[in-house]
Amino acid sequence: MDNISFDIFIPNKSKHRLSANAILAMCFVLCFLLHVSLTHYVKGIDSICAFAFVCTFIILIFRSHMCIQPLNGYFNGRIYLQGKDLMIGEEEVDLDSINSVDLVLNDFRGQKAIYYHSLECRISQGVNNYILLDYKNGNSKKTFFRMQSKNSYLLLADFINAAVAKNKISQSRAEELIGKQNLKPKN
Numbered sequence: 439m440d441n442i443s444f445d446i447f448i449p450n451k452s453k454h455r456l457s458a459n460a461i462l463a464m465c466f467v468l469c470f471l472l473h474v475s476l477t478h479y480v481k482g483i484d485s486i487c488a489f490a491f492v493c494t495f496i497i498l499i500f501r502s503h504m505c506i507q508p509l510n511g512y513f514n515g516r517i518y519l520q521g522k523d524l525m526i527g528e529e530e531v532d533l534d535s536i537n538s539v540d541l542v543l544n545d546f547r548g549q550k551a552i553y554y555h556s557l558e559c560r561i562s563q564g565v566n567n568y569i570l571l572d573y574k575n576g577n578s579k580k581t582f583f584r585m586q587s588k589n590s591y592l593l594l595a596d597f598i599n600a601a602v603a604k605n606k607i608s609q610s611r612a613e614e615l616i617g618k619q620n621l622k623p624k625n
Contacts (some may be wrong), residue, residue, distance in 0.1 A: 440518050441518055441519070442518070442519040442520070442593045443516045443517060443518050444516065444517045444567075444578055444583040444584060444585065444590075445513045445515075445516060445517075445583060445584045446513065446514055446515040446516060446517055446526070446527060446581055446582070446583055447509075447511055447512075447513055447519040447582040447583055447584055448511050448512055448513070448514050448582070449510060449511040449565075450511040450512070451510075451572055457558055458498045458502065458558055459558065461494070461498065462494065462495060462498055465490070465491055465494050466491060467489070467492065468487075469487035469488070469491050470507060471584065480490075498575055502558060504561075505561065506517050506561045506562075506563060507558070507561065507562055507563055509563055509565070511582075513584070514527075515527040515528075516535070517569070517581065517583050518595050518597070519593065519594065521596045521597075521600070522597055522599070522600030523597075524597055526569075526579075526581050527600065531571060532605070533600060533601060533604050533606055535573060535574060536571050536572060536573050536574065536606060537569065537572045537573065537574055537606070538571075538572045538606055538607065539569065539571055539572070539601050539606045539607050540569075540570045540607065540611065541567070541568070541569050541570070541594065541598070541607075541615055542566070542567055542568050542570075543567050543585065543590075543591040543594070543615055544566070544567070545562055545564050545566035545567050545585065547562065547563060547564030547584060547585065547586050547587070563584065564584045564585050564586065565582055565583070565584045566582070567582065567583055567584070567585050568580050568581060568582045568583065569581050569583070591615065591616060592616065592620060594615070594616065595616045595620045595621075598612050598616055598621075599612070599622045601619065602621070602622075603622075609621070
């Protein structure tokens with residue numbers, strides 16, 4: 439069996455970016471302030487502001503459908519899987535040394551978000567997946583990673599089946615993650 443790997447993603451929660459929603463709000467406030475302060479002095483400022491606002495709005499709508507969400511963090515290391523063996527970065531994870539494991543596998547690169555109440559970019563980077571390990575010594579470790587395609591979660595089936603066999607993840611949770619057809623019957 440081949441080694442399967444995923445890029446480890448380290449999120450940067452403190453980094454702030456100017457969003458498309460904020461740009462539109464600033465444009466709206468600027469148009470309103472220009473309308474209030476300059477209407478008596480400059481004729482036609484209302485139509486110019488309205489035109490600029492509508493053009494900005496249309497540009498942001500088209501942009502949201504075509505651009506990829508910016509990364510708010512960086513990639514550092516890889517998660518390696520070979521059958522039921524797991525290695526996160528340089529650390530080899532033994533299923534016997536953990537109490538439980540949970541995974542979130544709902545994002546892949548190129549996935550288009552279906553929310554429509556925002557002008558933010560809708561094409562995902564695929565980094566909102568993670569594996570949460572609760573160790574027997576009381577520590578827990580959450581590692582985010584990138585999935586490249588829609589069915590990348592199936593690459594984790596052997597590891598998830600091994601975790602179910604050792605009672606590290608429930609059968610129902612494993613079924614949610616990889617589907618009933620990919621779940622091996624428990625001995």
